[in-house]
Amino acid sequence: MLLIDLIREELGLKGTKPGCLEGECGACTVLVNGDAVNSCLFLAVNIDGKDVTTIEGLSRDNQGALLDPVQEAMIHCGGIQCGFCTPGMIMTIKSFQRHCEENQIVPDREEIKKALEGNLCRCTGYTKIIDAVESLFRNP
Secondary structure, eight states, X not given: OBHHHIIIIISOOOSSXXXXXXXXXXXXXXXXXXXXXXXXXXXXXXXTTOOEEOGGGOSTTSSSSSOOHHHHHXXXXXXXXXXXXXXXXXXXXXXXHHHHHHTTOOOOHHHHHHHHTTOOOSSSOSHHHHHHHHHHHHOO
């Protein structure tokens, strides 16, 4: 069983989106031990003993009332439109943010683009998404 199937069908969490189901679009991105992974390529059996976070678990109160700073930045900067890619994009950004903070890196726009290159968005043109990521480091 794939991790995306476990998340969506067994656990009933529908925020993780099945996009291409080939690991190309990033819509199914979740965090496994804090690292972004494509859940459509990750075997569910491999999560034993690992911490898995979906978009539903990202809020600071785990109930959605207190949004994570990444979610707030995406809303504030207009980094969302149709919303299909948004959960996976946010999870990728969260992993990138953690990596940058752990390594005391303030990324420039090119580094942000590179970090997001595994996530496809058909609506936004990426500018506002990149603005949202930049804002995380201007206003920590």
